[in-house]
Amino acid sequence: MTRTLAPSAALSALVLAAAPAHADSVLRIGMTAADVPTTTGMPNNGFEGMRFLGYPVFEGLVLWDLSRTDRLAGLRPGLAERWEQAPDDKATWIFHLRPGVRFHDGTAFDADAVVWNLDRYFKPDSPHYEPPAAGISRARAPLLAGYRKIDERTVAITSAAPASYFPYMVVYLLFTSPASFEKVGRDWAKVAALPAAGTGPFRITQVRPREVVELARNDAYWDRESLPKVDRVRLMPIPEANARIAALRAGQVDWIEAPAPDGIPSLRQAGFVITTGSYPHVWPWFYNIGAEKSPLKDVRVRQALNYCIDRDGLVTFLNGTAEPAVGWLKAGDPDFGAPQNRYGLDPKKGRALLAEAGYTEKNPLALKVMISTSGSGQMQPLPMNEFLQENLKQTCNVDVSFNVVEWQVLLNAGRSAPDSPALQGAHALNVSSPSSDVAVMARYFSSANVSPKGFNFPQWTDARFDAALKELAGATDPATIATATRAAHERLVDDPPWLYIVHDLNPRAMSPRVKGLVSPQSWFVDMTRISVQ
Incomplete structure (x- = not known):
């Protein structure tokens, strides 16, 4: 069997480790991906992309409730403060947008921004249609059949047939600032390097393909009770499991996804924290x-x-x-x-x-x-x-x-x-x-x-x-x-x-300096709760 690995990703972890220390708190994560997820606002690399470069940066009308460990994660209000089925049409859902929300670039999140992003995913003749993001979004929300602006703070989204579970599809639709697309001459490839602006608790500050994405705390985040506890997050792709363990042992990262199972006992013995838990x-x-x-x-x-x-x-x-x-x-x-x-x-x-x-x-x-x-x-x-x-x-x-x-x-x-x-x-x-x-x-x-x-x-x-x-x-x-x-x-x-x-069972390994992780019954985690001491 031929194996094709990406040694440059593991090597990048070693190079970054030599960077000088900063006074602010930094959480460094070794991902399983071979490359950094895309940064236009709908990340690739599956749910790992959504976990680290989706929800922390680009939010949806509906979000996951990641606050508990004793049951499957449910839904909570996000950029929409509430929603309901239309009384005269069970295939139409009305979303009431949260007031006062702004993208990282200072522009307003409103119904026009919602429609603009949905056109990006579902309207192939739109001038800002983005095929890769559209492919991901259409597959995750295949029932979406239409949408319209009702007023500045209200949108209607229609499914192809009545579906009580439709909000569980809407949760995967993320929103990017339209100004990000305009700023670089309407070119999604350039938006990825801008980087793009979302509404989330973190904002992207640096992107280096195959090496690193840097996030910084969004001090203007709309949910004042959920401001991140760390100043920065550094995301590094390290696709090989033993290379991730080596990076953790060497102090180059604070947290790794999916450690090699045969390395877990020695990691525990060395004082690293191993978390596991049932999830869907x-x-x-x-x-x-x-x-x-x-x-x-x-x-x-x-x-x-x-x-x-x-x-x-x-x-x-x-x-x-x-x-x-x-x-x-x-x-x-x-x-x-x-x-x-x-x-x-x-x-x-x-x-x-x-x-x-x-x-x-x-x-x-x-x-x-x-x-x-x-x-x-x-x-x-x-x-x-x-x-x-x-x-x-x-x-x-x-x-x-x-x-x-x-x-x-x-x-x-x-x-x-x-x-x-x-x-x-x-x-x-x-x-x-x-x-x-x-x-x-x-x-x-x-x-x-x-x-x-x-x-x-x-x-x-x-x-x-x-x-x-x-x-x-x-x-x-x-x-x-x-x-x-x-x-x-x-x-x-x-x-x-x-x-x-x-x-x-979702094993993770991390330094004992990492505090506050809640491991919900979900593919996702609430990054705002985590601190590095």
Whole structure:
């Protein structure tokens, strides 16, 4: 297997460490990304981009409530102080904008700025349309069908159909100052280096691709109770797990994402703080069901693979930083339901299903999987996939080969058509993903959201799933919503569009100087609470 890493990113950490100390407080973070996320206001690099260069800098009408650890993160007011469904049209939501909010460049955030940004994402003939940001936003909010200004502080956004979970899609739409685009002659490439202005608690002060993004506290932030406790944040891409550990040990960073599991005991012994916690995450293989000659069109093959993998062995291999995944949701989730299949390591059953589908010892199943070297939520993709490669060969005689690419390349492939040249013949993609709410379920599995429109890369269709999703989308009664959600999830298990592997426990390692981190049940963190002492 060919591995393509980015040593320049790790090297940059060493170079930056030599910079002179400053009197102000600086939080230095080693990310898993191979490059800094884009800085025009809709960051790439998945949810790691949103975690560090999305919400801290460019906010949405709706934000995540990241203040608690005892339950899944819900929503809270952001740039909109409240919202509701229109009384005469359940597909239209009215957002009442927060007064007095200004972008980092001093210009006002108002309804015109909202419409301008939505045109940027959803209106291809707009002079400020930004294709990369549009691709990300359209996939995360595939139900958005229209929008309009009502007055200076009120906008209406319409979904393609009534959906009680629509605000959970709006949470991913971020807002950039229109003045940033005008200032550099209407060129998004130049906006990225400006840098762009948002409304968040931090502002970007410096961008060096592949090396670093510097953030500074926004002292004029509209939420006076949430001013950051650090003066600056330095974000550095260090895609290799052991290089991140080395940077932490050497004092070059204060915080690293996803430390190598075998390095965690020695980090603890050396006095570093290790945090873990349950959050809505699943680490799967997305089946490419739609490709013309895909062996995964057969549900027996998809089920068989779910019986052939040793999840418990992989958890042990990961030093307990994950838990087995036997569905999109965790097995203990009340919405998991009662599917007919309860996956576990059962090679006899897996081989029998493969044989029924025509894959025997003399005609073994062969799969090509596109994986990444690193990335947001990707855990330890190279060693984990090598474990699975050997595991599948031993248990069910499945031959697996890999095409190893950078994280953003893999994300782009996930928005491709099933026989696209970008997939290079891949039968599956290893893309970690959230499982936080029904809106995410709709994005990834509804037949209306097949790629490239949404995240349904497998091109999976299941009539019973779609019926359950339609029922819960129009329901307001909690019992009805819960029953429909369970019915939908049962179909995700029994007619699996994915190979469910593990749920990450979100390990981070940091210096004991880092204080105030709350690890919510979310992909995101509240950076304003954190201090460095």
